[in-house]
Amino acid sequence: xxxxxxxxxxxxxxxxxxxxxxxxxxxxxxxxxxxxxxxxxxxxxxxxxxxxxxxxxxxxxxxxxxxxxxxxxxxxxxxxxxxxxxxxxxxxxxxxxxxxxxxxxxxxxxxxxx
Amino acid sequence: xxxxxxxxxxxxxxxxxxxxxxxxxxxxxxxxxxxxxxxxxxxxxxxxxxxxxxxxxxxxxxxxxxxxxxxxxxxxxxxxxxxxxxxxxxxxxxxxxxxxxxxxxxxxxxxxxx
Numbered sequence: 001x002x003x004x005x006x007x008x009x010x011x012x013x014x015x016x017x018x019x020x021x022x023x024x025x026x027x028x029x030x031x032x033x034x035x036x037x038x039x040x041x042x043x044x045x046x047x048x049x050x051x052x053x054x055x056x057x058x059x060x061x062x063x064x065x066x067x068x069x070x071x072x073x074x075x076x077x078x079x080x081x082x083x084x085x086x087x088x089x090x091x092x093x094x095x096x097x098x099x100x101x102x103x104x105x106x107x108x109x110x111x112x113x114x
Numbered sequence: 115x116x117x118x119x120x121x122x123x124x125x126x127x128x129x130x131x132x133x134x135x136x137x138x139x140x141x142x143x144x145x146x147x148x149x150x151x152x153x154x155x156x157x158x159x160x161x162x163x164x165x166x167x168x169x170x171x172x173x174x175x176x177x178x179x180x181x182x183x184x185x186x187x188x189x190x191x192x193x194x195x196x197x198x199x200x201x202x203x204x205x206x207x208x209x210x211x212x213x214x215x216x217x218x219x220x221x222x223x224x225x226x227x228x
Contacts, residue, residue: 004156009154031213032213033213033214035216037219042221043123043202043221043222043224044219044220044221044222045204045206045217045219045222047216047217047218050214050216052213052214091156091157093157095213095214097213101147101159101162101172102157102217104156104157104158105156106154106155106156107154107156
């Protein structure tokens with residue numbers, strides 16, 4: 001069974017609009033962390049934001065925020081005021097306390113239109 | 115800043131050749147990982163190492179081996195390259211594998227096997 005699901009293979013968004021990238025996860029471990037990475041066309045993986053399962057507040061980092069809905073097992077990435085440089089692949093990943101490897105989603109390709 | 119480097123950004127090899135992909139990190143990280151990335155499949159773990167000379171199989175170890183003789187260096191070996199190993203290979207490292215530790219990635223090696 002898929003542990004991390006990103007249902008949007010690709011998205012087009014107008015520049016300056018906000019965008020939400022979906023991520024749902026599946027775990028029975030009460031302790032886990034959720035991560036978002038960005039991969040531009042150049043190939044490097046850039047860490048964006050993380051959320052711990054016990055964190056009470058949604059994580060934020062600049063224009064990035066994580067909409068964490070624990071009961072629904074979703075951890076959507078929200079990018080406010082999108083920019084052309086936000087065009088990239090975005091990956092959601094999870095680490096469980098019982099298994100410190102990262103489990104990855106298939107990714108969402110985001111294209112920002114001018 | 116943590117730096118993870120990979121020996122080549124692009125590599126073209128012939129079927130049957132032995133291929134070495136090198137990864138070096140400069141922050142004394144204990145844990146190192148090799149992933150391959152294919153469109154629509156996200157990142158899949160090939161092997162990881164949690165200490166010098168220690169290695170564990172990931173999800174897709176077949177056709178690959180690894181070597182970790184020094185803490186900073188983790189090598190991925192394709193004993194006899196095949197066309198289905200054409201892919202993007204990403205190396206990553208992490209200090210302790212704590213729940214919210216981020217993985218740091220190298221720039222990736224895009225390998226083509228002809």
